[in-house]
Amino acid sequence: GENVEQHPSTLSVQEGDSAVIKCTYSDSASNYFPWYKQELGKGPQLIIDIRSNVGEKKDQRIAVTLNKTAKHFSLHITETQPEDSAVYFCAAEGNAGGTSYGKLTFGQGTILTVHP
Amino acid sequence: DTGVSQDPRHKITKRGQNVTFRCDPISEHNRLYWYRQTLGQGPEFLTYFQNEAQLEKSRLLSDRFSAERPKGSFSTLEIQRTEQGDSAMYLCASRSSFWTQGDNSPLHFGNGTRLTVT
Numbered sequence: 203g204e205n206v207e208q209h210p211s212t213l214s215v216q217e218g219d220s221a222v223i224k225c226t227y228s229d230s231a232s233n234y235f236p237w238y239k240q241e242l243g244k245g246p247q248l249i250i251d252i253r254s255n256v257g258e259k260k261d262q263r264i265a266v267t268l269n270k271t272a273k274h275f276s277l278h279i280t281e282t283q284p285e286d287s288a289v290y291f292c293a294a295e296g297n298a299g300g301t302s303y304g305k306l307t308f309g310q311g312t313i314l315t316v317h318p
Numbered sequence: 319d320t321g322v323s324q325d326p327r328h329k330i331t332k333r334g335q336n337v338t339f340r341c342d343p344i345s346e347h348n349r350l351y352w353y354r355q356t357l358g359q360g361p362e363f364l365t366y367f368q369n370e371a372q373l374e375k376s377r378l379l380s381d382r383f384s385a386e387r388p389k390g391s392f393s394t395l396e397i398q399r400t401e402q403g404d405s406a407m408y409l410c411a412s413r414s415s416f417w418t419q420g421d422n423s424p425l426h427f428g429n430g431t432r433l434t435v436t
Contacts, residue, residue, distance in 0.1 A: 206360075208360075233422075234422035236424070236425070238427075243429070244429050244430075245322075245409055245411075245427035245428050245429045245430050246361065246409070246427045247427070248424050248425070248426065248427075251424065253422070291360050291361070293360075295422050304349075304366060304373065304374060305351070305363040305366060305374065306361075306363070306425060307363070308360030308361050308362070309360055310358075310359060310360055311358070311359070311360050
């Protein structure tokens with residue numbers, strides 16, 4: 203089955219700095235890569251996703267890049283704000299018809315702290 | 319707000335007791351998922367339904383666990399003879415399978431039920 207590794211496990215930045223979180227996956231058939239933000243006491247919230255037919259996607263201060271050859275993808279947050287502080291999870295899933303379709307496999311999470 | 323709803327939010331039970339959790343998915347979503355999350359870890363897949371059919375179960379789902387989605391709307395997850403190792407956050411999520419062919423639709427999570435087994 204799919205295995206997703208995420209690092210770093212903790213990341214501390216100053217407000218206004220950029221933050222980068224990286225993930226690698228094992229199943230070359232995976233083609234869908236969402237990122238989730240989880241705040242204390244809440245469920246994961248989808249913040250951005252990318253499919254294998256694109257290499258980069260951006261939404262305001264958040265961007266995700268994908269390198270299918272190397273099987274890794276990254277989340278980039280620019281101009282960080284204290285409200286960005288949370289746990290971030292990457293995930294991977296195969297496409298319809300594949301053995302890994304239908305369920306996301308998650309990384310272990312990154313605790314991001316943005317200091318004012 | 320018509321997001322994924324879970325009930326109860328918290329459940330404390332004694333070892334050996336049975337517990338049942340409920341999930342109401344986003345109304346137009348035909349796929350419903352259960353995940354388990356322990357402290358400091360990412361969510362782990364347990365099972366999922368398409369309409370009322372249970373399509374896949376993880377090996378994490380022991381025979382003490384049973385999930386149902388009788389009418390293809392809400393779902394229940396029951397844990398029988400609870401053990402301390404069952405203490406975790408149980409997350410429900412939903413998505414639509416009616417998406418562009420070959421694409422994966424966004425998966426939306428509820429806020430979970432936190433189970434503590436004493």
